[in-house]
Amino acid sequence: MLNVQNLTLPAGKIPLLQNFSFHFQSGRMTVLLGPNGAGKTTLLRSLAESKHRNIFFNDEETCRMPASIRSEKISWMPAEHNVPFDFTVADLMQAGRFPWHKGFPGRSDDQFVEQIIETLKISHLRNKSYNHLSSGEKQKVMAGRVLCQDTPVMILDEPVAHMDLSTAFQLMDIFRQQVRKGRCVIMSLHQPELALHYGDDALFIKAGQQPEGGPVKELCTEKRLSALYGISVRLIRDGRHTYFCAHPPSESG
C-alpha cells in the first residue's frame, strides 16, 4: 500500500537512511523498533508529511499529491502535540474529520466521532480541555483523531508511550481491528512484547545501519533484539505468551 523505493533521508550532513526500500502492506501492522535517536521519528515523519520523493501510495508518488487528497489516504500522529488554545476533546476529534467535511461537519461526521469516543471509552472527557488532560489521555485523544480521519494508511509515532499497561493494550487492540479491516498501520514502539503480540512486520532501525525489515516472528529474537539495543535481552516463553526480559548492563557482567 505504501511503497518506499530507494529513499535517502538526510539528517544534517550525514544521511540517516540510504537507499532504503520497504513495502508497507495493507492489512498488516508494521512496527518500528530501535534505540532513541536512531531515526524512527524522522522516517515516520517523512512517510507522513511526504516532502520526499520515492514514496508511493498505490503507485502514486505522495509528494505529488495535493494535501487535500493525501489527507484522505494517510493520517499522522506525532509523538508530541502542542495545542496552544483550549480546544475540547470533541473539537480535536472533529478536526480529524476535516479531510472529509472541509470545515462543515454534518451529522454523519458527528456520529463517526461519537462512535470513536465510545470505542476509546473517553466519553467522560468529551467536553474537557485537551490541555488539562494527563499525557496518557492526550495520546488517547490524538490516536482518536487519527481513527476519526479513517484513512487506509495510519502512521503513529510512539502512540502508547505515556499509557498505562491496560490502556496500551486497549489502544493496540483498537488498531489491530483497523488492520483487520485492511488498513495499513505503521507505528514506532519501545516495547518488543507489544510488537510481537500485535505486529505483523517489524522494522529494526539502528543509527548508521541499513534497517532490517521482515515478519515480526523472525526478527524479534533474543539475538537480534540484543544486537539492536546493545544489551542482553532474554526471551521467556510461558505457554502461549512470550515475555522479554532485559537486565541492566551493570548487573549482567
Add this chain to the structure above:
Amino acid sequence: MTSSFSRNLCLCSMFFVLLCSPFWGPAPYDSAHYLSYFMTETISDGFNPTTGMLILTELRLPRLFGAALCGSCLSIAGILCQGLFRNPLADPGILGCSGGSSLCVLLLYSLGLQWKPELSVPLAAFTGAIISTVILLLISGNILKSPGFGQLLLSGMALASLWGALNSFLISLSVSRHELLQSVMKWLLGGLQALTWKQLAWSTMPCILGIVWALSLSRKLDILSLGYGVAESLGIAAAGIRIQSIACMSLLLAMVVSLAGPLPFVGLIVPHLTRMIVGPGHRQLMICGLANGASLLIFADLCARSLFMPEEAELGVLTSLIGAPFFFWILCMQRKELLC
C-alpha cells in the same frame, strides 16, 4: 447552545454601545436633548437643532463608525496573528506590520504628498504593511516551507524596532516644522477626531473585504493550531494559509492605521477576552471578536472624548492605558496555562 448565546450577547452589547454612544460628548448635547427633539419635536433649553444635528452627523457619527470599523478590524487582525503564530501572546504590532505602515504614512506627511488624503493615506499604509511583511518573509528565510516560528517572531520584533527607530528619526527631522510635527504627533498617538465621511467611505469596502477573507480562513486556522505537520496531514496547505493570513492581516491593519493611527493593545486584548467567552474556535472567535472589538473601541473613544473634558485624550494613549493593566491581569489569571 451556550456559544450561540454568548455570541448573541456580544452582538447585542455592540448594538447597545452603537446606539448609546452618539449621544455623549464634550458638546452639551446629550441623549435627553436628542430624544425630546426626535420624539416630540420640542426643543429643550440650550439645544440648537442645527448645531445639534451637525454635531451628530458630522462629528459623532463618523467617529462612531470609525471606531466600530477600527475595533473590529484590529481584533480580527489580532485573531489572525495569534492563530497564525499559534501563540496567544502574538500581536500584529509584533510583526512590525503597524510600524511599517506608520512609517510610510509619516513619509507621506513629511514629503508633503497628501494629495487626496482619503485615498493616499490608506494606500501608503497598505504599501507600508505589505513591504514590511515582504521584508519579513525575505529575512526569515524559508518561511514558506519550514515552520520557523521563533525565527519569524524574532525577525518581526527586530523589524518593528527598526521601523520604530525610523519613525523617531523622521519625527526628529520635522521638529523645526511645527505644523507638520503637530499633525504627525496627533496621528501617531492615534485618534478619530478628524475623521470624515469621505475617509470612511474609502475604507469601508477594504475593511469588509478583509473581514470576509478572514472569516473564510477561520476553520483552517482551527486545524493549523494543531501544528503545521498535522495540519498538512489533515489536508491544509499550511504555507498558503499562512501567506493568506499575513496578507489579510496587513490589509486590515493598514485600514486601521490610515483611519486612526497605530492603536496598540486592541489586537491583543480583544481576542483574549473573546476566547474566554466563546472558546478557541476561530469562527465564533472572529464573529464575537468583531463585535467586542467594535464595542471596546467605541467605549474607549467615548472615554477619550468625555473623561478629560474640555481636553480630549488621545485614543491610542487610552487603549494602552486600559490595555496594559488588563493584559497584566490576564497574564496573572492564566499564568499556568500560558507557560506550558
